[in-house]
């Protein structure tokens with residue numbers, strides 16, 4: 001009889017593991033506690049806005065190799081879109097200045113020598129600070145390495161750290177930023193283009209993956225929470241689904257791809273991150289006359305909004321490491337963020353349109369040096385159990401790229417187990 005690999009959690013880490021294990025010839029059964037797959041990366045219909053939205057704006061870059069090969073495997077690579085060039089427009093709301101960061105093609109970063117391609121007021125040598133990330137120790141924070149008193153800090157390092165690590169630059173673990181710099185800006189413009197899901201996160205990352213798995217015999221059980229894992233010796237031997245028990249035969253495997261707070265209740269003695277950072281997203285329904293073709297992205301300095309994503313008649317805002325706003329009433333937050341949007345998009349004094357604030361209180365674990373040290377390896381004491389998730393020790397920040405790679409890693413461990 002064909003052995004089964006049970007995957008707990010249908011976020012991108014679990015789906016990524018399921019795809020790779022199916023490719024390797026395993027029969028896969030996925031258990032998902034929620035009514036929908038995708039975890040922290042999903043789309044849904046929002047009644048007040050009258051359209052589908054993502055739970056949060058998700059920015060990828062063309063250097064996210066694992067995410068792109070995941071999409072290629074499921075035939076969804078064409079569902080990401082972004083500008084043809086690697087160009088990041090910014091506005092500083094305090095001064096009204098606008099500029100674009102525009103890395104050049106090829107590995108030699110001569111763009112930092114060209115004033116029109118870099119942050120106004122910065123000098124080429126300020127960017128050399130980036131090289132310090134390569135060999136920094138595990139306790140260094142981003143602010144330790146680049147200093148928090150320079151113009152480039154406020155307009156480049158701080159927004160980059162907050163966006164990539166979802167943690168304030170003063171406490172964010174610097175070494176996690178190096179692979180991001182190396183795999184994107186460090187490889188030139190071809191690998192630094194911003195990309196977003198054209199129709200929605202589910203349409204890109206989730207639905208095509210589920211269809212691919214279903215065509216190959218995979219099973220997805222939604223609204224099915226795994227309450228307990230039974231262990232015997234060095235193997236996981238059973239799953240308790242709340243009244244229903246599933247036995248794992250010899251040769252059956254288990255991928256645990258749930259958030260850390262759940263994983264530690266299911267696996268004895270597991271050390272995992274315990275602190276989180278929120279992300280707040282705000283969505284605004286623009287008037288038809290303000291609609292744009294394609295997707296526009298704008299970085300905002302000196303406001304409450306940090307990034308604005310404009311698509312059709314929707315303007316969506318991201319505020320990462322959002323401890324400073326997450327407890328504010330949505331009714332107070334929406335007009336404040338809208339002022340930033342109207343200024344950034346040049347919409348003048350348009351009144352506050354239909355809006356929705358989405359608060360993800362545990363968007364990612366807090367990527368501080370202390371918490372990063374708590375990330376566990378994928379491999380466990382139990383020979384047929386591997387961990388996956390953006391919080392496991394991937395060496396990357398907690399992102400789509402990290403989640404997908406963690407799934408690939410778990411699959412590699414179990415493929416020939």
Ligand SMILES: Cc1cc2nc3c(=O)[nH]c(=O)nc-3n(C[C@H](O)[C@H](O)[C@H](O)COP(=O)(O)OP(=O)(O)OC[C@H]3O[C@@H](n4cnc5c(N)ncnc54)[C@H](O)[C@@H]3O)c2cc1C
Pocket residue numbers: 008009010011012013014031032033034037038039040041055056057058059060224225226227257258259262279280281360362363364388389390391398399400401403
């Ligand atoms: C608002 C927001 C914005 C973000 N922006 C970006 C971005 O711009 N770029 C980027 O790359 N990344 C971004 N991220 C991070 C990215 O979404 C995550 O890194 C990624 O989705 C994590 O996937 P995962 O599979 O590790 O975890 P999850 O998505 O959390 O998946 C875990 C799954 O396990 C399920 N589960 C939990 N307990 C059980 C149980 N007992 N039994 C069965 N199932 C269970 C959960 O329901 C969930 O579906 C953002 C995240 C948020 C929230």
